[in-house]
Amino acid sequence: MAMILIDEKAENIHRVTRMLFESPFKWDELPKHYKTMNLWVMRNYHGILWDAGDIPYNKLNDVLDIILKDVAYIYVKGSEKKQWLSDIIGGKSNLIYHCAFENVKQFKCWMQKKSQMQNPSIGRSLELYYQLEERIEDMRPQDIAYFTKEFILKFASTKIDKIWNKLPENLQKDEDIIAHRRCHKHYNPIAIDYDEFEGIIPLMKDCSICKEGK
Incomplete structure (x- = not known):
């Protein structure tokens, strides 16, 4: 796990924190598919061995509580990481993905x-x-x-x-x-004039009924 802490204006990087956690499962317990996947990621992406971590995985919550206790916003890259972190920290901070x-x-x-x-x-x-x-x-x-x-x-x-x-x-x-x-007032399944429209819901400025002031 790597984190970069910045100030409120996102102008100054205070410090970069890197941590290696122990794997949540033993290598021999992984299905063959996940072994292949992890080997590929290790060789082609980060180069970190499966058993390279030194921080117990069950301490993850405690570590995050300490590091993120005064953080207002957390930015992560990708919705999967957002979901993973949300499951751990809950609603303690505003968690935003699509960080670039x-x-x-x-x-x-x-x-x-x-x-x-x-x-x-x-x-x-x-x-x-x-x-x-x-x-x-x-x-x-x-x-x-x-x-x-x-x-x-x-x-x-x-x-x-x-x-x-x-x-x-x-x-x-x-x-x-x-x-x-979009004109949801006149374009919906229960609207009287629903049959007048086909395809995408029209803009209010293009809706003939809106133009008539109805």
């Missing part, structure tokens, strides 16, 4: 070399990063709040339903933003 620490470092270098912006604003930095990642639905409400209405309509108009509950109140009241929501 290497991508963030590369993005920082890219901005310094390509953008000619010596000290870009937080909002502008987030806008540029979103244009690269295109995962606005995974962003926090406080991050989405930095986006302008024009930016959202240009780059994320098809995802407004997905992020609706994360939008600030002023955008939820904006007519242009509302127009890019």
Whole structure:
């Protein structure tokens, strides 16, 4: 297990922590399929032997409690790791997957070399990063709040339903933003005019019934 602790602004790395835990099962107890899988990962990926750990696996919870006791957010790479860690720590911290620490470092270098912006604003930095990642639905409400209405309509108009509950109140009241929501009012299995529609649920701005003001 490897962890990098950073400050609230994600600017300073305080320390890198590496730990090797003992395997949860003896090698001879593993089915042949998992032996083959682990040998491949060892030879082609991390080079760590199955029995290389020195920290008892049953101490994992205690170790994590000590390291993560004052941590507000935990970022992991991949939904499987998120599920594994969630089962161990429960809801003690906000656990977020799709962490791309290497991508963030590369993005920082890219901005310094390509953008000619010596000290870009937080909002502008987030806008540029979103244009690269295109995962606005995974962003926090406080991050989405930095986006302008024009930016959202240009780059994320098809995802407004997905992020609706994360939008600030002023955008939820904006007519242009509302127009890019899908019309669930008239397009649903019990709606009287359900037969009028086929395929994908139309945008409210394209719904003929909405246009009639019904």
